[in-house]
Ligand SMILES: [Zn+2]
């Protein structure tokens with residue numbers, strides 16, 4: 001009785017109604033008041049033990065199975081992005097400048113549907129389920145840490161202690177029907193860097209009397225390209241991207257300072273340390289060679305997201321059984337995007353899987369974080385069926 005595809009299809013109107021409502025009322029990270037309120041109300045209606053305010057706006061529903069067993073945490077993120085929606089959908093955002101452009105409206109709706117299904121089958125569960133509705137996955141949004149870490153600070157992995165986690169992402173880079181469950185690293189770890197080059201300003205026509213931080217900035221951007229091409233092995237992966245360069249106010253003035261910002265992405269911890277070490281050496285070395293004083297910080301945003309072997313194998317088995325018509329992909333699929341579920345999976349064995357959600361015939365194929373992003377809602381059926389069935393299989 002753990003094949004929940006039929007139930008997922010029957011409950012689709014519920015999932016879709018929730019999704020469209022969340023989509024029309026998106027909320028930024030740590031401000032998911034309305035969203036969290038609906039989540040809490042729905043979980044309470046099922047009779048679950050609900051805790052609000054876990055990690056500020058996070059909500060946790062606790063379901064005790066009929067028989068003793070491990071505790072499984074299912075995580076769904078709830079936050080939207082500061083983007084002006086341009087989809088023209090009938091359920092378009094009513095909150096100007098805020099949009100569900102990553103699919104977290106879908107994740108929250110999938111989570112509530114899974115809770116409904118598993119609650120109806122709690123007599124068959126040997127163990128407990130924590131339904132974890134997480135705020136602020138997309139960044140810290142002004143707080144010290146992001147949503148996953150904030151919930152962990154508030155003890156989401158304790159009382160009872162969580163033994164395993166499952167989580168998912170609707171994935172618009174791949175078509176509806178694609179289901180990806182893979183062992184090992186699946187999402188990159190991310191660092192954010194900020195560099196300040198302090199030179200000596202002066203007249204643009206008399207550069208010999210200045211120390212030009214813009215020339216130094218240009219050299220640094222070029223020199224840093226050698227890290228990935230010359231310090232990272234050909235079969236390893238890393239990204240070094242400069243995304244902000246600021247400096248200067250007038251065409252005839254060499255500025256005093258320039259700032260550079262950007263991000264580093266890696267999967268392997270050793271590669272990560274090599275890249276950061278070379279990056280610091282090159283930035284400092286080149287900046288100082290150009291005569292500038294260099295101030296820099298490299299801050300870790302998230303570790304790499306790594307799927308544990310055993311629980312992932314179980315999810316793979318379940319996926320093949322309950323979604324026989326799907327295009328199953330268990331190959332390493334490394335995405336350079338970052339995901340803060342990595343913090344929970346650093347502490348607890350977990351499996352994070354992807355559900356293909358684009359449909360080019362319906363023009364639902366813009367990438368995540370695009371103002372025209374929208375997904376094929378049918379993908380939520382696959383998400384619900386796999387999440388509910390995998391949880392039930394694990395707690396069999
Ligand atoms: Zn996102």
Ligand SMILES: [Zn+2]
Pocket residue numbers: 102103104137169
């Ligand atoms: Zn996302």
